[in-house]
Amino acid sequence: MTATTTETRISSRPSALPTERRRFRLPFSGWHLVLIPLAALFAAPLIWLALSSVMSDAEINRFPPALWPSKIDLSGYRYVLGNSMFPRWLLNSVIVSAVAVTTNLVFGVLGGYAFARMRFAGSKLILVLMLATMAIPFQLTMIPTFLVMKKLGLIDTLGALIVPALVTPFAVFLLRQFFMALPRELEEAAWIDGCSRLRVIFSIVVPLARPALSTVAVLTFLTTWNDLSWPLIAINHDTQYTLQLGLTTFQGRHHTHWSAVMAGNVLTVLPVLIAFLFAQKAFIRSVASSGLKG
């Protein structure tokens, strides 16, 4: 079971060691026999999602349902893109996520830099308070936040989704830690050349902080794109839905129209999956590092 690759390479060459053949050895690590079925089990729901989105409702709604499409049927996608609000919800999700990622990066860099490099009264206190807010559960703040948004007249607009997501303590704190570890000398050289502070930040510090910035971008995108609880509370009108809220409502209303529901589900999942596959290293590093530092 625990043959290492070097050992297996030898045993897979039958002519090299004929005596080895008496003891049966797999030409690969035995762990694959456990890992392959397990990986298949993890992948199966997603494969089924993709398959059912291109099946016809007739094929899905018979008993027992077909497990494999007999032919590719795009009527689910056609319905979702043509006869539903999905395109609008997609746009809303893109707007909210794009704004949140941008503002988290900008305000996170400015705040993080100020806490890391500048001296000002009250900085310690604010930093401690900010750290403490990271431990506050969402449920404790959601009712008053709803009331605040109502006072501001933002309920039922994308603004209600954007304002609370503008900047997170996580972004500020992570970037502060990263800036603290950067050598000051690089900035000082630019200071002497007469650069302004903003110029120093955005032309010297920011390019060096790429790994931290990608972590902030990835985690902000993931949390805002995937959020359901807050849109559910803050949004009533379906023109302002995000994809997550739209998808669950759509499912409730089209209970037997599964191909359309699954096509909508693919549209909801695909942007995150594409982002993940393109920036897999950044995703895994972000999640793993936030876990190790936590």
Next chain:
Amino acid sequence: MPQLPTPLTLPQNRSEPRALRRRRRKEAATAWAYVSPAVLVILGLSVLPVIWSLLLSFQANDLVTPSRWVGLDNYQALRQDPNFHQAVRNTLFYTVLYVPLSIVIGLSLALVLNQRIRFVGLYRTLFFVPFVISATAQGVLFSFILDPEFGAANSVLNHLGISPQGFLTDPSQALLVLVIITLWSGTGLCTVIYLAALQDVQQSLVEAARLDGAGKRQILRHVTLPALAPVSVFLLLWQTIQSLQVFDLVYVTTKGGPLGSTTVIVYFIWEQAFKEFTAGYGAAAAYVLAVALIIVGVVMRVVRRERTPRRTKAAAS
């Protein structure tokens, strides 16, 4: 330079503190400008609401008309509300099953993948992918797969000669099914974090143990697992906090049913505040949950500090 006459430098000396002070004040103003967006959003939408919530929990509030002070009535009512008791029981059941299972399976997968095995990257991707998928999408997908009539799960069971199951529609199965769905999406996180931590386990220690004649199992028990202890404590804390706060998946799949068998605490809070419009009551339930979360956090902090006395500074950050 040293020969420069003193009178020339004197006025400079006198003006320097003032210039310095002015620069400091300018720096402080700039710094405040930089932090103000973060301060406004974070303090305004976190610190203020925490106090507001506390006040709300002592009031009867329907989110529309002016609220009325009721003292501890909300908390008293929670103590007697059978629905709240059921929500607490369901949440604990879910947490007690999900957290240890996700950590043990995650650790096992990480230990297997940490060997010199081909396609490690591919396996890691496959195990981790469900984690990036939203709870909403998971919920919609699994309500389809587990649909008692049209779902693929019963179709597969049918091929295997097993009678169809109710899954999410069966009060005795629903919560368990939710645990399994969350294991599907949450185990990959544990695997990835453990894999990263395994890279940091000092190979010299493993080698030394091997030279001393330790077997694979002994190395695992006495070298690898103790080295992973801080990560395990972190994951225990993180997964516990996450599962005590589970909501999205429940909302999408079962809406707390059937027969309240999947009503978890956050679902109860949401229902009270935004469906029944008894926001004060909801806020009181939220405070009960928050106190539970704080207790979990403090206990873990203490455990972690005792386990890693030398690394308290690293752990605290």
